[in-house]
Amino acid sequence: MSKFRSISKVASLQLVLMLGWILIYQTARLLEYSPHASLWYPPAALSFAAMTLLGARAFPAIFLASLLTSFIHYQQYGAAEAVPYFAVTLPSLAHAGSYLLGALLLRILIRTGQVNYSAMLVAYLLLAAAAAFLAAFSGSWSLQYEGVLDNAQRQSIWLGWWIGDLVAILSLSPFIVLLIDKLTANNLATHLPWLLRHGNGPLPDYLLKLFVCLMLLIVSMLIAHQVQAQEITFLILSLSLPTMWLVYTESVWRSFCGLAIISLTIAMLMAQLDLEAFAVIYQFTIAMISVSMLFGTVVPVLQSTNQQLLHSLHTDPLTGVLSRQGFFEQAEMLLAWAAQHKDKICLAVIDLDHFKQVNDVLGHQAGDRVLQEVCQTLSKQLRQQDLIGRFGGDELMLLLPDTAENEAMQLCERLRNSIEQLQIQVLQRHVTVTVGVCEHHPDENFSQLFLRADKTLLNAKKLGRNRVELDINSAVVGS
Structure with a gap:
């Protein structure tokens, strides 16, 4: 059954490409400003786009569609009697083969992963121009070989042929690539997500x-x-x-x-x-x-x-909160704002108690789960203007704008209690945290504030953990 579905999918793709190519060919003829003269040749855009995206899988459909339109063209203009049917395949082979070659080279270059987007665009333009030139040159020669054109006619049309193909490829192929990828679920976003x-x-x-x-x-x-x-x-x-x-x-x-x-x-x-x-x-x-x-x-x-x-x-990739760099940058801006407007602002440094034992006994995946749940709990209870970040390891940071030290103590005590009530499946016991809180002093930068908060945290650990401690110097300096 799966093999049948695969064959059916391939057949459907070939049919859609053929019908699309023929439809574009007929539409392009309506845009001719004189017989056999048009500003561009849209089928070339579909050929190059399909083969760039699908590779050799698109070749049969493009070749057969071109072959079919060539037969129809010769019959309409009474050329079928003068030209053997097998010879009609030459222009179609020249068209499909030229664009397959250019597209395969482009696919190889993209799949190396060694080129950036700008270089990829340059390669696309050069290979599109080369493929269009090869299609025009070999196509005009095939028509001369069949006796449809003489040498003078071939020399007079191949340049316009080349330019018409190239203009269509440049303007239409990018959109057609995206459209085919959308219809075939070829996952272009997987290979080129950016x-x-x-x-x-x-x-x-x-x-x-x-x-x-x-x-x-x-x-x-x-x-x-x-x-x-x-x-x-x-x-x-x-x-x-x-x-x-x-x-x-x-x-x-x-x-x-x-x-x-x-x-x-x-x-x-x-x-x-x-x-x-x-x-x-x-x-x-x-x-x-x-x-x-x-x-x-x-x-x-x-x-x-x-x-x-x-x-x-x-952003910290594990927890989704601010990284150390992101937290420090935003904290400096908030401290400057607070100093300018004479607002209170507090910093809290949080440490997960005995977190190393969790990693050593239950493994780092369990430790990661604990960190994630703790950060989620904190984020849900903080105000919109508050910042939360991860300093590293098991140490977290909270910056609380427009908050005095007594308010910060109450908030951190509530957070500590919420974390202690957490039920984490990987643990056989509750998680506890120790918190050091400092109120910002005038003319103090963030590094100095963080150093005081970190010392307060160390002092809280010495006093027994699972507690919130206020920097004793906050009230003295603030008075």
Whole structure:
């Protein structure tokens, strides 16, 4: 049964890719501004995207779809009688084989894990250009071999063929890769988690950015249609500004979707507004915007990565509370605020009693469980403005803004009692903690405050543990 399901899944994938390729091919023909002349060739984008994501598994579907459309094409134009059917396979083989080669090289590079995102984009652009060149060059030669083109015709079309394929790959392949991954559950997020980590903002904001891009695009092309001057067509280059706004502030998904919509709109309007005389300019525009947006995705990816790095530096991975560095940084800011506004603020240092015995007898996993439950208990009972952090090992810290020493003592006593009532399954006894509390002195930095609190904690341990002690110097200095 599992083997049958696997075969069925593969067959379904091949069928979907074939139908998608043929549908895109037929749609692209509707966008031709003259017979066999279009701004781009979208099937090339699907071929390169599918093979980049799926590897050789996508080759049969792409080859068969290209072969089928070639047969239909020859029959429509009466070429089937002049060209043997087996010869029709050459252009399809050239197309599918060229993009398979480029995609496999890109897959190998990505799977090494030795390249960062910027280098990956450079490799994508170079291999896409090389694959498109190979497809155009070998495809035009195959048509000459079949007798469909003579040598002069081949030399005149291969460059436009190459550019058309490349423009489509640059503008459509990124979105198609994400779409295929979504449909096939190929888990792109598992291999490139940092690429899809940046979240989406409000949908209306995204639609506004896309609307601005499309309106600027439409207005510039309508003006070009009215004036019919080459200089005016360069107005469309101003589209680079709102597209950068879009890509810098939105997720990769939305950015690549917007890029596909923008490039599709340019192709549609050029065909409808009779702007074929400026086709090269619009091809250049799509390519420039595509490359800019591709590299523009580095910004949100880098921003997301930095946020994750900052979070990991400031958060203790075991307990989820602030790390030592994160606690110290926020504590310094709160102390400065308290000193400026003459507010009371207290620090409590907490030590889990006999925690080393838990690790030695029950193991570190049991010790980790104890730490996690203690931190959860503390977090639930603290106020929103209070800070909780882990200094290291079994030592925790609480910073209590707008709190005098007597209030801090009452709060810490309540916390101590709550922890003592904890029922932790891995332990045969209750957990207890010892707490040292200090009130902040004027002109005292956090390191000095922490040193006093730590000494108070040591004094509490000497007095018998499972208790809350106040620094005896707090009241003296504060009076």
